[in-house]
Amino acid sequence: MNLRKSHLAAAVGAALMVGGTAAQAQVTTAQQGIQVQLYGQVSRAVMFADDGHSSKWFHVDGQPSSTRIGINASAPVGSLRIGGRIETEMKSNPSNAVGFGAQPNSPSTGAVNNGNVLWAERWLDAFVEGSWGRVNMGQGSAAADDVSTLDLSGTNMPNGTCPTDWGGGIGFRNSAGVIATGPMASATGLGDCNDFQSRYDRLQYTTPTFGGFRGQFSTGQQSAGGEANEASVWYTGKLAGDLQAAIGYSNVNNSTAAGVPDRETIGFGVAWLHTSGFNLALNWTEVDGISGSATDGRKGTTTWMKVGYKFGTHAIGLDYALYEDNGAAGDEGDSIGLGYVWNPVRWAELYAGYHLFTLDRPGVSLDDITVFAIGTRVRF
Numbered sequence: 001m002n003l004r005k006s007h008l009a010a011a012v013g014a015a016l017m018v019g020g021t022a023a024q025a026q027v028t029t030a031q032q033g034i035q036v037q038l039y040g041q042v043s044r045a046v047m048f049a050d051d052g053h054s055s056k057w058f059h060v061d062g063q064p065s066s067t068r069i070g071i072n073a074s075a076p077v078g079s080l081r082i083g084g085r086i087e088t089e090m091k092s093n094p095s096n097a098v099g100f101g102a103q104p105n106s107p108s109t110g111a112v113n114n115g116n117v118l119w120a121e122r123w124l125d126a127f128v129e130g131s132w133g134r135v136n137m138g139q140g141s142a143a144a145d146d147v148s149t150l151d152l153s154g155t156n157m158p159n160g161t162c163p164t165d166w167g168g169g170i171g172f173r174n175s176a177g178v179i180a181t182g183p184m185a186s187a188t189g190l191g192d193c194n195d196f197q198s199r200y201d202r203l204q205y206t207t208p209t210f211g212g213f214r215g216q217f218s219t220g221q222q223s224a225g226g227e228a229n230e231a232s233v234w235y236t237g238k239l240a241g242d243l244q245a246a247i248g249y250s251n252v253n254n255s256t257a258a259g260v261p262d263r264e265t266i267g268f269g270v271a272w273l274h275t276s277g278f279n280l281a282l283n284w285t286e287v288d289g290i291s292g293s294a295t296d297g298r299k300g301t302t303t304w305m306k307v308g309y310k311f312g313t314h315a316i317g318l319d320y321a322l323y324e325d326n327g328a329a330g331d332e333g334d335s336i337g338l339g340y341v342w343n344p345v346r347w348a349e350l351y352a353g354y355h356l357f358t359l360d361r362p363g364v365s366l367d368d369i370t371v372f373a374i375g376t377r378v379r380f
Helices: 005-017
Strands: 025-027 035-050 055-061 068-077 080-092 117-130 133-141 171-173 179-183 199-206 213-223 226-238 241-253 263-274 278-288 299-311 314-324 332-345 348-360 369-379
Touching: 055 080, 068 117, 199 226
Parallel strands: none
Antiparallel strands: 025 035, 035 055, 035 068, 035 369, 068 080, 080 117, 117 133, 133 199, 171 179, 199 213, 213 226, 226 241, 241 263, 263 278, 278 299, 299 314, 314 332, 332 348, 348 369
8 A cells, every 4th residue: 555655744744743632643545435544652761770780771662562653544345344554663672672781682792682673563464344343364463462461550651561571681690690590571580471472473353342242263373383372352341430351362382392282371351440540450371381391391370460540640550470480390480560650641651660570499599680760652
């Protein structure tokens, strides 16, 4: 689909000049009747990290919601609506990947990122929808994506449902200062938020909404050797405020080597925002086959909870996460986070967040990791 240059320029100008509310630029194309929307955001922060032996300030892209740009296009065709979405992210030093000079993800070593922009596909998706539901085909969120990331606190950027989005590239050190684990967000550290399989090439069906409930089912190619199947049920309703809940299941066939079990994930999420601004959230996942090894059959679990309060243009949240057996048998990790967000207008926010990470591993004494970040996200 080719956008006329004059229309695209006008759209970008409109998106950047509109004040007070978030804007999605609407443009026309050479294909008559198709509505096109240009959107995106810039997400930048400065992050301080201390692993007990080294400390440093990093200039990062906020991994909870990265810098990105995208295009939506759709049009009615009889009783149907047909459309597509293209979205890419551009991250310079992601906040979950940077580390110190002795660690593999340090920008200063040139091993990963090296201060350059990392381009990645997020959505390359086509859809058809009608009164019977919606079918999606292509790169995009699979059926259970985001089941375990429900959060209505308004502090998703500084301390959202995946704590290792901040400082996840830093490994725990022992008392001698030797790095004793992989990066926190890796399979040998605390692990990431284990939110099912995220985005990949898939075929997905979403039911209509009945009484606040909807179902989603997908099948696709999660990796070169991993065929994935996912299912979920979602609920959105009112209970003295806003209530969201979801439950999901995914299976990835990782049996590329003899005896390697499938990776199976089950989990749920629930979030409640009272009319007063008080809010609660709880998300949980269990991953069977988390090791990807035929000889290590452990299950890894991640439990995350938050209490928060929204008042006017401000929001605060306190969260706690527990990681069990994610990196190795007997592992028990914890994270405590505190976040504050100021939303002066719908399309911009300023935030600050703090995290304390600990890991208890049998037979090893590991130092805690602290992370502090100040950042902004500007959407158009």
